[in-house]
Amino acid sequence: MAQLGRHQGHTQVIVTDSRPTPYGRQSISQEDVEAVAQQLVSDWLTTGPSVESFEQDLGDVTGGHPVVAVSSGTAALHCAYAALSLNEGDEIITSPITFISTAATAIKEGARVIFADVDELTGNLDAQSAQDAISPRTRAIVAIDFAGNPADYRELQKVASDARIPLIADASHSLGASLDSRPVGDWADMTTLSFFPTKNIATGEGGAVVCKNREYLERVQGFRSHGLVRLPEKQELKGEGPWHQEVQEFGLNYRLTDIQAALGRSQLERLQHFLQRRQEIVDRYNAVFASNPSLRLPGVTPGAKPAWHLYPLRVPSDKRLRLYEELRKHSVLAQVNYLPVYWHPVFQKMGYPRGLCPNAEASYKGEISLPLYVDLKDGEVDRIAQIVLEALR
Ligand SMILES: *Cc1c(COP(=O)(O)O)cnc(C)c1O
Numbered sequence: 001m002a003q004l005g006r007h008q009g010h011t012q013v014i015v016t017d018s019r020p021t022p023y024g025r026q027s028i029s030q031e032d033v034e035a036v037a038q039q040l041v042s043d044w045l046t047t048g049p050s051v052e053s054f055e056q057d058l059g060d061v062t063g064g065h066p067v068v069a070v071s072s073g074t075a076a077l078h079c080a081y082a083a084l085s086l087n088e089g090d091e092i093i094t095s096p097i098t099f100i101s102t103a104a105t106a107i108k109e110g111a112r113v114i115f116a117d118v119d120e121l122t123g124n125l126d127a128q129s130a131q132d133a134i135s136p137r138t139r140a141i142v143a144i145d146f147a148g149n150p151a152d153y154r155e156l157q158k159v160a161s162d163a164r165i166p167l168i169a170d171a172s173h174s175l176g177a178s179l180d181s182r183p184v185g186d187w188a189d190m191t192t193l194s195f196f197p198t199k200n201i202a203t204g205e206g207g208a209v210v211c212k213n214r215e216y217l218e219r220v221q222g223f224r225s226h227g228l229v230r231l232p233e234k235q236e237l238k239g240e241g242p243w244h245q246e247v248q249e250f251g252l253n254y255r256l257t258d259i260q261a262a263l264g265r266s267q268l269e270r271l272q273h274f275l276q277r278r279q280e281i282v283d284r285y286n287a288v289f290a291s292n293p294s295l296r297l298p299g300v301t302p303g304a305k306p307a308w309h310l311y312p313l314r315v316p317s318d319k320r321l322r323l324y325e326e327l328r329k330h331s332v333l334a335q336v337n338y339l340p341v342y343w344h345p346v347f348q349k350m351g352y353p354r355g356l357c358p359n360a361e362a363s364y365k366g367e368i369s370l371p372l373y374v375d376l377k378d379g380e381v382d383r384i385a386q387i388v389l390e391a392l393r
Contacts, residue, residue: 227249
């Protein structure tokens with residue numbers, strides 16, 4: 001059961017039943033409900049003026065660059081790789097501590113994925129490891145802002161520009177974060193976002209690509225919508241008539257709908273509140289766990305202001321399963337982020353050996369993500385923290 005109630009100055013949809021506490025979930029206000037309802041009775045359901053406004057609003061918080069909204073974070077990554085025009089045998093370098101789609105979409109575009117190891121403290125792609133993985137076939141370095149903490153873009157940008165290859169940021173976790181006061185979106189050549197319900201804002205399914213250069217922007221826009229070329233001056237077939245649109249390169253249908261964009265715009269209005277509440281919860285967990293020497297708190301890149309999507313606690317690996325089960329017994333559904341991507345059978349069958357990235361494998365073995373979402377109450381945070389301490393005793 002869900003009902004409406006007041007919370008933090010917003011009318012909030014309050015969940016009143018006793019479902020288990022998930023690791024993440026959306027926060028929906030009455031304003032969100034009204035924004036979607038209004039969109040439903042407007043002229044536009046699919047990609048229209050609300051998508052355009054959403055793209056502008058996203059640009060305002062990602063460095064002022066053009067943004068292309070798409071149907072998921074996975075679609076965003078696929079569009080970014082398509083913009084690079086990858087050929088068979090081209091390589092991209094990325095971190096194994098990510099969701100499968102960072103690698104899967106590159107492979108679908110014909111690339112070979114080279115995994116470089118992560119920084120021990122943050123779980124983000126390590127610049128030196130990325131540098132060591134560069135070959136004449138490298139076409140991009142792809143960083144992930146694990147848990148919402150920005151990768152060290154100062155270092156990564158240096159490595160990428162020295163090698164004259166683009167830097168892509170999979171910022172699915174980190175919308176609203178910054179490094180040296182520059183927002184995520186302002187660092188990499190292309191930055192991808194996800195609006196899956198557990199992420200920092202929700203549109204149901206949804207994503208976006210922030211493009212710092214015009215060529216990538218046009219290619220992402222084309223790929224999002226079948227590769228259709230509508231501008232007469234860009235068309236190859238001349239004289240077909242004013243109705244004519246043509247395809248010069250294949251694309252897909254990765255469009256976001258105006259219904260989703262209406263929700264996204266409404267959510268974005270509360271982004272600062274969302275991030276503040278997420279930071280409060282992280283601080284609250286940290287305060288309890290800091291004095292326990294067997295625990296490691298989430299790492300922060302020097303100079304970064306994270307936008308916490310996850311609370312990734314590091315525990316002794318021989319105790320993680322017991323802790324997970326103990327939490328479950330108390331109706332707390334923790335999560336583990338992530339199985340090193342090359343451990344998935346699909347990569348094992350391609351011959352990727354275990355042991356490739358020791359830091360990544362060690363981080364996986366001790367990682368557990370505790371519940372973190374805007375509507376999580378302080379009392380529930382305290383209850384979860386106590387269960388953790390009890391289970392590790
Ligand atoms: C969520 C996520 C994605 C995929 O986003 P979807 O919107 O679920 O398709 C890609 N990369 C990372 C790191 C993610 O967390």
